[in-house]
Amino acid sequence: MKEGPDIARVAALLGDPARANMLTALMSGRALTATELAQEAGVTPQTASSHLAKLEAGQIVKPRKEGRHRYFTLSGPDIVEALEVLMGIANRVGHNRVRTGPKDPELRKARVCYDHLAGDMGVALFDGLAKRKLIESDLNGVALTPAGIDFANMFGIDLDGLRAKRRPLCRECLDWSARQSHLAGSFGAALLDRFYDLGWARRLPESRIVRFSDAGEKSFRDLINP
Template sequence: MFGCFGADQSMKDGPDIARIAALIGDPARSNILTALMSGKALTATELASEAGISAPTVSGHVRKLMDGGLIVGCNQGRHRYFQLAGSNVANLLEVIMGFAASQGHLRTRPGPRDPALRAARICYRHLAGKAGVRMYESLLARAFLVLDEDALSLTPQGESFLLSLGVDLTALSKKQPPHCRNCLDWSERRYHLGGPLSRSLMDFIFQEGWATQLPHSRTIQFTQTGQKAFERMFPL
């Protein structure tokens, strides 16, 4: 008969998810990680401001996150910058954020800046929010992407579409797969597009001058002309 594991019978082998969960679960550290989801490298002072903690306190949190492999640091001139350790960390955070939202675990009621974040924001170099969901659903509706169970793949029609935008498919194919994947959008509770393909489309939007990322924010702001061009490019 199998019984429940007691405290002295807990499994000792395998990945230590408790350590990672504890690192992410601290409110100050979760704010630091959320700030770095913008894809930008930030200084300790900027991270302290984002986390709502003092500059002396942030160094301890940053050190723990680095020891846990969640963020990395680099020196540039007189400053030291920090960023997420890679797309796998961003993917992990995105899944947690989506799950938390789906379970109703939301923070205090959104403030004045949040409507802009819900409309369009950057999520570790790809487009999220209403705009990101629109792009994802448009690509699926036109069979540029196909969804088989939970796996996304690019169709020949999709390849032609990307080539027409000037996306380098050869460079894209060299990226570590999957090249495109579902990301549950925490504000829309629907999927947006993640992965290298989504980053290529985000680069295209910036290069065309349709939108810019607001300073010190994850908000993506479309120009009036850019919004119309985006909606024509990704019709529903």
């Protein structure tokens, strides 16, 4: 009885620990080489190569050749979404065997996760917004409160524009280093964009690090402390 709904094939691709490690690493939004992914997954390059071939065949990742390196990225936003949902479930059911996070203190502090803010400051943002009752979180997910909608408008975020997109407005994304949630979804991404626009922070080139200026970090603290 080897014919089943195809979700099994996709889920099986995500269901191997080594592959899941690689995909989690790719959630950072950066393109990574095969050897980097092998290290992330804790397997030898040969094994990683075999896994990457499978992921590529299943169109979970897509490769880009550059010099003698092969850079991989997630193949689309639906993959990101699937990983986020799965992380949420894993978190809910308590399977919390968390990867060792990045060592670099700057990475731990603030980095991009795909297109939104992660790291300690990402978690602080999530908690701060929740404490100010601008977002609300329960078993079903996260949502903006009425006060949160007012805040977003005041902060210069075009909510109607975001709603017109297909992407969910708010989503929890389990942090890779800390084991707490930070804010993903189109609203999470818009917030980070706004931080860039306001000059609070900038993304270091060729890196996942988000570096806040002193003044920017102060404004950020004011934002999340009621």
